[in-house]
Amino acid sequence: MYCKNCGKSIAADSKFCKYCGTLVEEESGANKLQDNSSTISKSTKNDSKTEVIVATKDESPVKIEIKKNPTIKKSTTANEVIANFKMIGWAILLWVVFIIGFVIVHQKDIMPIGEDSHWGESCYDPSILTNNHGSFNWKEIYNEKVKIAQKGGDMVDFFEQTLKHNPYDNYAKKRLTEEKKKANQFVLTDRIKERLTQEAKKEASANKTSLNNEITNIRKYSYEKDLHNNMIWVAIVSLALTIFGRYLIKFGKWVTNNKTE
Numbered sequence: 001m002y003c004k005n006c007g008k009s010i011a012a013d014s015k016f017c018k019y020c021g022t023l024v025e026e027e028s029g030a031n032k033l034q035d036n037s038s039t040i041s042k043s044t045k046n047d048s049k050t051e052v053i054v055a056t057k058d059e060s061p062v063k064i065e066i067k068k069n070p071t072i073k074k075s076t077t078a079n080e081v082i083a084n085f086k087m088i089g090w091a092i093l094l095w096v097v098f099i100i101g102f103v104i105v106h107q108k109d110i111m112p113i114g115e116d117s118h119w120g121e122s123c124y125d126p127s128i129l130t131n132n133h134g135s136f137n138w139k140e141i142y143n144e145k146v147k148i149a150q151k152g153g154d155m156v157d158f159f160e161q162t163l164k165h166n167p168y169d170n171y172a173k174k175r176l177t178e179e180k181k182k183a184n185q186f187v188l189t190d191r192i193k194e195r196l197t198q199e200a201k202k203e204a205s206a207n208k209t210s211l212n213n214e215i216t217n218i219r220k221y222s223y224e225k226d227l228h229n230n231m232i233w234v235a236i237v238s239l240a241l242t243i244f245g246r247y248l249i250k251f252g253k254w255v256t257n258n259k260t261e
Helices: 030-035 077-105 138-150 154-165 170-184 190-258
Strands: 040-045 049-055 062-067
Touching: 077 190, 138 190, 154 170
Parallel strands: none
Antiparallel strands: 040 049, 049 062
C-alpha cells in the first residue's frame, strides 16, 4: 500500500504513514478511523510558551503548556565583554564623582594665605615652621636697628667676629676702633629715624610675605599629594565595588530563576 500524501510504500494495516504521519483512510470508514485515531499532536508556539494538545482514544483532550522564561539569556563572549565595559564605566563614574567632590571640599584648604585665609584654617597647615622669617612687627625691627646704629652699625660686629677668629689681624683692630669712635659720636637725628623706620617696615612686610609664601606652598604640595593618593585608592575601591556588585546581582538573578516554587 502507498501513502496518498507522500507516495511512499507502507504496511497494509498501517493507520498512519510512518514517513509523513498522514492518516491512512479506508474506503468503508475513513471518518470513523479519523475520529478514533490513537494520537494526534498539534503544537503552537509563541515567545513565552509552547502548547501541546494531545487527544487519546475515548478520552477528552489534555492541553499541556511548556513555559519558557524569556528573561534567561545565553551567556556569550559578546555579552560578557559588554557587561565588563559597563562595569568599568560605572567604576570610572564613581571615581570621577569622588574626585570632583574632593576638589570642591578642599577649595578653602588650598587658598593662598592672606586676608581671606589665615593660619590654621586649612587642614594642610603645618604645626611647625622654620624659624627663619624674622619679626613681623616693624617697631621691633626698628628698635633693633637703632641699637645696632648706636653700637656702630654692622661693621662693629663684623670686625669683632673677625678678631675672634684672628686676634692678630691689625687691620681689623684699626677698623674696629674707628667704628666704635663713630658709634660714640652717633646722634639719632630725625632723618636717621625716618630712614630706619622705612627700612623696618619694608623688612617686616618682606618677612610676612616670606612666611605666607611658605605656608601657601606647603598647602599646595600637601593637597596635590593627598589628591594623588586618593585618586589611586578610590580607583581601586570603585573597581572592586563594581565587580562585587555585578556578581552579587548575577547571583541574585540565579537564585531567583532556580528557586523552587
